[in-house]
Amino acid sequence: MRQQLPLSLAYGKFLKERYGVKDLTLSGSNFAVSFKFQDIKGLWIGVERGQLQGKVKYKDLNGTSRKHDLELEQTILTFSYLLDKSWQLGGGIGNNKLSRKFYGYGDHSITVNNIAANSGIAESTSKGTLTYGQLTYHLLDLNQDRFQLSGSYRYTSSVHQIRASDQRPALNTQGEPVSTQFDLGGHAWLIHFGINF
Structure with missing residues (x-):
């Protein structure tokens, strides 16, 4: 699964402007x-667990290459409906947890007294909910539909609150921490390999 996060608003915009993130x-x-739901033909319900990773690469003031690591864990209740033999329409609701690991200073106001305690790699986590809609096309069926290869387009909606007290908050034009939202939704493409029992 590959999911593109938007960078035009709130915390995504901060990452774009602060670290030069283009994608x-x-x-x-x-x-x-x-x-398979027995009472309604074509309806399926299920559970999905996933883990997605991403990186924000940049250079610090000394020209040293650095990165922020993002990891998103998801647990989702899913449902889908077979429109015909090839097309399937689905959606889901669930919760997720975002972990951000980064190098830098944990305090926006660095002094001689606190610089040693602030430098290094720190981690911050946040939790939220998600919903998605998905359209799937079954590409290949083998062994009387026992094995199935499919491709999907998914659009996810999920927003996390990044507080001003966070280890790596957004900063305003004066360089002060501000609370903002991190949009973790967006467009995604998936390839599925399924086994039917």
Whole structure:
């Protein structure tokens, strides 16, 4: 799975302006189990677990290459409906956890007294909810539909609150920490390999 995060608003815009980020993509793999709903033909319900990673690469004031690591863990309740043999429409609701690891100073106001305690790699986490809609096309069926290869387009909506007290908050034009939102939704493309029992 590859998901493109928007960089035009709030915390995404801060990353773009502060670190020169031109593209922020999360990629990884998901594992899902789905069951056919017996009372309604074509309806499937299931659970999906996934982990996506991304990096913000930049250079510090000394010209040294640095990076921020992003990791997004997701647990989702899914549902889908077979429109016909090839097309499937679906969606899901769930929760996620974002972990951000970064190099730098944990305090926006660095002095001689606190610089040693602030430098190095720190980690910050936040939690939120998500919803998504998805359209799937079944590309290949083998062994009487036992094995299936599919491709999907997914649009996800998920927003996390990054507080001013966060280890790496957004900064205003005066360089002061401000609370803002991090849009973790966006467009995604998926390739599925499924086994039907």
